[in-house]
Amino acid sequence: MSLEFRHIAHAYGPVRALEDVSFAAPAGEITCLLGASGCGKSTLLALAAGMLRLQHGSIILDGEVLADEGRSPPPEARPVGLVFQDGALFPHMTIAGNIAFGLPKARRGEVEGWLVQVGLAGLGERYPHQLSGGQQQRAALARAMAPGPRVLLMDEPFASVDIVLRRKLRRDCRIILREQGATTVLVTHDPAEALDIADRIAVMEAGRIVQFASPQELHDAPATAAVGAMFGGAQIVPGTRGDGGFATSFGLWPVDCALAAVPEAAAFDLLVHADALDLAQDPDGLRVRDCHVQGKGVRVVLVAADGSEITAETEDPVRADGRYRIVPRPGSLRAFVRN
Ligand SMILES: Nc1ncnc2c1ncn2[C@@H]1O[C@H](COP(=O)(O)OP(=O)(O)OP(=O)(O)O)[C@@H](O)[C@H]1O
Numbered sequence: 001m002s003l004e005f006r007h008i009a010h011a012y013g014p015v016r017a018l019e020d021v022s023f024a025a026p027a028g029e030i031t032c033l034l035g036a037s038g039c040g041k042s043t044l045l046a047l048a049a050g051m052l053r054l055q056h057g058s059i060i061l062d063g064e065v066l067a068d069e070g071r072s073p074p075p076e077a078r079p080v081g082l083v084f085q086d087g088a089l090f091p092h093m094t095i096a097g098n099i100a101f102g103l104p105k106a107r108r109g110e111v112e113g114w115l116v117q118v119g120l121a122g123l124g125e126r127y128p129h130q131l132s133g134g135q136q137q138r139a140a141l142a143r144a145m146a147p148g149p150r151v152l153l154m155d156e157p158f159a160s161v162d163i164v165l166r167r168k169l170r171r172d173c174r175i176i177l178r179e180q181g182a183t184t185v186l187v188t189h190d191p192a193e194a195l196d197i198a199d200r201i202a203v204m205e206a207g208r209i210v211q212f213a214s215p216q217e218l219h220d221a222p223a224t225a226a227v228g229a230m231f232g233g234a235q236i237v238p239g240t241r242g243d244g245g246f247a248t249s250f251g252l253w254p255v256d257c258a259l260a261a262v263p264e265a266a267a268f269d270l271l272v273h274a275d276a277l278d279l280a281q282d283p284d285g286l287r288v289r290d291c292h293v294q295g296k297g298v299r300v301v302l303v304a305a306d307g308s309e310i311t312a313e314t315e316d317p318v319r320a321d322g323r324y325r326i327v328p329r330p331g332s333l334r335a336f337v338r339n
Helices: 041-049 095-100 105-117 133-145 163-180 191-195 215-220 224-234
Strands: 004-011 015-025 028-032 055-059 066-069 079-084 151-155 183-190 200-205 208-213 235-242 245-248 251-253 267-273 275-292 297-303 309-314 323-328 334-337
Touching: 004 041, 004 208, 015 041, 015 055, 015 133, 015 200, 015 208, 028 041, 028 163, 028 191, 041 066, 041 151, 041 183, 041 297, 055 309, 105 133, 133 151, 133 163, 151 235, 151 297, 163 191, 183 191, 191 224, 200 215, 200 224, 208 215, 208 224, 215 224, 224 267, 224 309, 224 334, 235 309, 251 334, 275 309, 297 323
Parallel strands: 028 183, 028 200, 079 151, 151 183
Antiparallel strands: 004 015, 004 055, 055 066, 200 208, 235 245, 235 267, 245 251, 267 334, 275 297, 275 323, 297 309
């Protein structure tokens, strides 16, 4: 069952939360909505879940209209499973009771297996208030997944689980969801989490989709410098096209440092990887602000005359009181025309 969003717009009074959002979460895949706080992720999920009334556009489930401007059925009338950040278990039911809730009688025997799957073996007879936040969250995941919904909507489902367990839980969760063939839409603000679990990622910025692509495509061909920095851990350096190269706060960098042919334009955002910057000693060069040894190399923060900072990672020795010129390796920069 694919879940398609068509031209969705939503406003809370004067606040425009979503602007013309369109994409389709493919059947049986995990799609992440990724973006900074306030970009509209939760609003989009709440519209799909039926917790908010659709103001503009339509949501199509497996080719049929699930909701549009004229019709917005409540959550209980939608064939979707929901998991939210706070878990929201039924407080008066045991954990086993919560997981069994959506299961037909004949399948109640599966509860024990789910408790094991999510690391809660032996805790089935406890009540939600007798579990930690992370344990409650895992119980909520089990409750949502146990009935085997065709569509699962998840809003920051691992947020209250500690970092080590979180990685394991999301990988287990990915396997279970893929095996069940559930179409999943999962909200996160963490690029690492999206890369780890998603088949496809919808990157959002200020109520719009900036890019909808697989993790590999986002890595190889980011649509904007910000998307590239989000996934590659690279930094963005503003530059203008000057004679013989890009004029930046850190010096003039030759055009052959850029990965592909650079269009004729005035202003660029240059996507720069710290480990693709060589340092050459230069008495008129940049000042070292910080040196931090990491494994075999050293991470160096350098400051330009205008106060801008840039980070380089090198295996060469660096003097804390030295001055350095930055030399990007040929073909290591990605140049995005700035609008
Ligand atoms: N009930 C509301 N009333 C008014 N404005 C709201 C309401 N809910 C959300 N907003 C605004 O709508 C925009 C989108 O909010 P939304 O919660 O969808 O973002 P988000 O990407 O999920 O953020 P977060 O990661 O912080 O949860 C924000 O500007 C937010 O302040």
